[in-house]
Amino acid sequence: MMKIAILSDIHDNIWNLAAALTAIRETETLICCGDLCSPFIIGLLAEGFPGKPIHIVFGNNDADLFRITNNAKKYPHVHLHGEFFQGELGGQRFAVNHFDNLAQPIAASGQYDVVCYGHNHIFKIEPVGRTLTINPGAIMGYDPGQKSDIPATFVIYDTETGVAQGYQVESKAAGQSRRVVLYPNNG
Secondary structure (H helix, E strand, C coil): CCEEEEECCCCCCHHHHHHHHHHCCCCCEEEECCCCCCCCHHHHHHHHCCCCCEEECCCCCCCCHHHHHHHHCCCCCEEECCCEEEEEECCEEEEEECCHHHHHHHHHCCCCCEEECCCCCCCEEEEECCEEEEECCECCCEECCCCEECCEEEEEEECCCCEEEEEEEEECCCCCCEEEEEECCCC
């Protein structure tokens, strides 16, 4: 059994990414559901989550796949899976892709315990039949459709308990350090 960090839609927000990577140090595996954007993000992920498996699928904004792939070759614990990953993690069957419109049919197939996705920047954890779907939201912290800031979020999933817990990266003001809190904050 293991704890798995799930994040998506970094869009080069290195500040929120750094805070998230600090918060997930105790997890065993990292899943990234796409939209890293710049190739240098691979190095930040690999060095911020050293020696533990990182599974990455590509998103629609990962344009420079040549350099992303070359950068990943420097880190044996970074696994690029193209547009789709399926595999067993912590005794559960996972499917990962970037697009929200594909997540529901993949989950409805009943072949997986957990389906992870991103793309629309909307944090959402919900069951589809016996499959749990997880959209960790966006590390970027911005909704381009609404042209507004949104919470910068990610998820830690515990394969033993089946609980997916959301977290938010908060920043009080420009220049202040970011902190990570539970999300949604119901208190």
